[in-house]
Amino acid sequence: MAQNSVDLVIIGAGLSGLVAASELSGDIDLVVVDKARSPGGRLATRRIGDATFDHGAQFFTVRSQEFANEVTKWSNRSISKVWTYGFQGESDGHPRYIGVHGMNSIAKDLATGIRMDLQNAVSSITYEDSKFHIHGHPHDYFAKQLVVAIPCPSAIEITKDLPSSSVTIIRDSLGFIAYNPTISGLFVMMDEGDFGPIQPIQRPNSKVNFLADNKQKGISAKNALTLHLGDEISLELFYGNYSQGEIESILRENLFELIGEVPISEMQVKSWRYASPISIYPEAVMDLGRIGGSGALPLIFSGDGYGSSKVEGAYLSGLRAAAAVREYLG
Numbered sequence: 001m002a003q004n005s006v007d008l009v010i011i012g013a014g015l016s017g018l019v020a021a022s023e024l025s026g027d028i029d030l031v032v033v034d035k036a037r038s039p040g041g042r043l044a045t046r047r048i049g050d051a052t053f054d055h056g057a058q059f060f061t062v063r064s065q066e067f068a069n070e071v072t073k074w075s076n077r078s079i080s081k082v083w084t085y086g087f088q089g090e091s092d093g094h095p096r097y098i099g100v101h102g103m104n105s106i107a108k109d110l111a112t113g114i115r116m117d118l119q120n121a122v123s124s125i126t127y128e129d130s131k132f133h134i135h136g137h138p139h140d141y142f143a144k145q146l147v148v149a150i151p152c153p154s155a156i157e158i159t160k161d162l163p164s165s166s167v168t169i170i171r172d173s174l175g176f177i178a179y180n181p182t183i184s185g186l187f188v189m190m191d192e193g194d195f196g197p198i199q200p201i202q203r204p205n206s207k208v209n210f211l212a213d214n215k216q217k218g219i220s221a222k223n224a225l226t227l228h229l230g231d232e233i234s235l236e237l238f239y240g241n242y243s244q245g246e247i248e249s250i251l252r253e254n255l256f257e258l259i260g261e262v263p264i265s266e267m268q269v270k271s272w273r274y275a276s277p278i279s280i281y282p283e284a285v286m287d288l289g290r291i292g293g294s295g296a297l298p299l300i301f302s303g304d305g306y307g308s309s310k311v312e313g314a315y316l317s318g319l320r321a322a323a324a325v326r327e328y329l330g
């Protein structure tokens, strides 16, 4: 089994891990490890033939000045742009941003120039001779410092072999953070179909909480609909005993109920176990070294489960994780 020594390992190449890495890259010897084939996590864009779909995060909003500054830079470089000011054909004056080439293109841009180890799934972390031993498949790492930028239930799982005092703090601090699943339906529309423009729909607490045509978003050559089922029905389908075929027909029924029987040539389903946190850790990162008292491990947790949720929360958490790493460097 290959083993490498680095100053910092960041587990998770979602937005949070990538932001931390891009802040620190160049100043510290680091690697970002992710189990997936490409970076981005829930900033996910998929192709089916000529159709392109955002199938994780659909757009983002901006509230903090820090994020606004970054989004201005992205927009100036044509990485992101304003998509819409509202849903159901009504404007509320608040801009919703998207990646110009899909949400994943934001992650790809952040990942440029960063050392990445993809398709490497971390199963556990131990602490040996004042270093973290990251047990990955297929690569292990030894690191002085570690940022765990993955959803909280997975973070608890991979840290269970650390010294028991750390495990207790991690469980007590993060054990209450649960995530809602989301079932996402991706529909490729027939070219010759006779249907008018499909306006984006967002309806929190409904059976369908989101629908958009990725062609209307400007990221797909073909009409390509992304539909997200609401929390209640997603929970039922994710944890219930439903076949793939049953889930597909429920998605299709919900689409037709919403916009009528539009002609579809192909569909795919994406089930997200950890789509959005129901509750979150009160600070933008959990820094074990700071909250654990003397002798606690320099271990930092970040992601959208910390401080605030969604794309902006993940971004801000990544920034704070980088700042926490710098504090340890002195």
Ligand SMILES: Cc1cc2nc3c(=O)[nH]c(=O)nc-3n(C[C@H](O)[C@H](O)[C@H](O)COP(=O)(O)OP(=O)(O)OC[C@H]3O[C@@H](n4cnc5c(N)ncnc54)[C@H](O)[C@@H]3O)c2cc1C
Binding pocket: 011, 012, 013, 014, 015, 016, 017, 033, 034, 035, 036, 039, 040, 041, 042, 043, 055, 056, 057, 058, 059, 060, 061, 120, 121, 122, 123, 149, 150, 151, 154, 158, 182, 184, 228, 272, 274, 275, 276, 302, 303, 304, 305, 309, 310, 311, 312, 314
């Ligand atoms: C369906 C859906 C719709 C959404 N809609 C919106 C929206 O409209 N607006 C909005 O602002 N937000 C939305 N979000 C939320 C947004 O996508 C997230 O808040 C944000 O992308 C989270 O980033 P992150 O870096 O914290 O985590 P993630 O993106 O989950 O990144 C974690 C990374 O860790 C990797 N990983 C996990 N476990 C391991 C392991 N053991 N070993 C190695 N790698 C591992 C994963 O592969 C992943 O790449 C949505 C999410 C989903 C799923």
